[in-house]
Amino acid sequence: MATQNTKTLARLMMAPSVLLLLVWMIVPLAMTLWFSFQNYNLLNPGNVSFAGFFNYQYFYTDPAFFQSIWNTLVIVGGVLLITVVGGIAIALLLDQPIFGQGVVRILVISPFFVMPPVAALIWKNMIMHPGYGVLADIAKFFGLRPVDWFAQYPLFSIVIIVAWQWLPFATLILLTALQSLDGEQKEAAEMDGANFFNRFIYLVLPHLARAITVVILIQTIFLLGVYAEILVTTNGGPGYASTNLAFLIYRTALLGYDVGGASAGGIIAVVLANIVAFFLMRAVGKNLDR
């Protein structure tokens, strides 16, 4: 009887968050799915009709669609490459005995706490500006012509900014994992004459495997939706050169007023994200059994 009571109580305690999230997940997604099969333009809201797969076809045949998918992949892949490789290197460095470790850690993780619009504007104006940026100052110092980063390499510039924001996250997680490595094992390997390279390949890297997986998967979830950094720097341009899928959907929806088209794009984004989510859930779920 008591257990029955406890069970009921537990269900009641869980109900609010479960119900809220259920509604939050199902209602908007169902609406997006519904809209994706409608001709619905906010400029002509009285004239809504069934569109079949027209919106998907339209999105699919739009040259901007493939470019945006490609750009999305470049942003995700580029940032992951920089943050994982850089994160491992910096984590290994910070794992050494150094003077002022606490301060160094604080400096290294700081970019993660900078809100995206601020990060993007700092880089746009203070660092990468072709006239007054620090990089231009350095180029001029060496007698070179400053690079107009956002005009010449828009996508690369965005990758750099986003990588700067996520490098601390990767570093912090990898460092945490590194510090849980058994010191005795390291010493034993050293005693056996394993050099740094061998210790890294056979001892450290396998130990970091789980943390690296987690970093890749979590960052991917956020990187698929990079938005504010694009909005305040290139606004997706020049042309569609730095438009990712998230930004294209925003453009279609709120600048093109095309509810149907944007919804079809949204469904495509959901499918993409789900592929990633599938792997993340497995990685996290395994840990839960532990």
Place this chain on the structure above:
Amino acid sequence: MARNVTTRHKITATVAAWIVALIIFFPILYTLITSVKTEPEAIAGFSLIPSGTFENYVTVQTQRDYFKPFMNSVVLAVGSTILALIIAIPSAWAMAFSPTKRTKDILMWMLSTKMMPAVAVLVPIYLMFRDFGLLDTRIGLTVMLTLINLPIVVWMLYTYFREIPGEILEAARMDGAGLWQEIVYVLTPMAVPGIASTLLLNIILAWNEAFWTIRLTTTNAAPLTAFIASFSSPQGLFWAKLSAASTMAIAPILILGWFSQKQLVRGLTFGAVK
């Protein structure tokens, strides 16, 4: 000899680490320096020595009413966090102390809602906000941020609560403690650190959320994310003033963040890395 090698090793590592750290931190440092330069100084080429004026901070407040978006950020971040905690604490509690076969599935499912890309539901959310008159209101955005971060809050609390040993409860019961005493004298003191960590991390996440806060506000409820994003065009603020506004926007959360390094790892990896 051996000691000599370790000292040299330590010095080399220290120099390398400081160089890396300063390069990574440089954009923030330079913003801080630029914020106390005059406008002509700010565009006069590279310089680490400002004239040290605080005029920019004053101007940002008087010309742009900085205090308003700042207060919006505070209300949204703190409000949504407290709301999420109120909803999440009972759930996490139930999952940690009376788990069933389905507890794990429910947790995984909650996490999966976090995977839904925001843009995918931009259209319906925007239309609903418009129809319910919630666009550009603090209440609408608070609810939004609560829902977005609820899964992380439940997860974080769950991983903390799970570490409270059940034997302590049994011991308290043996000593004749009632449910109420159990909660007040035994569980609460043990749960408070976990709740505080969750609170801290969630405030950081909510403060920096930059999709919904920008898209669903215009002026009245716009927090600092939207305020700063509105200066993306060059004719907005000048650089020294923009730096002052940026410094004020990131300083509180930067300091909070420094205190929450450990919780950050745990919270954002859903307990997979500790």
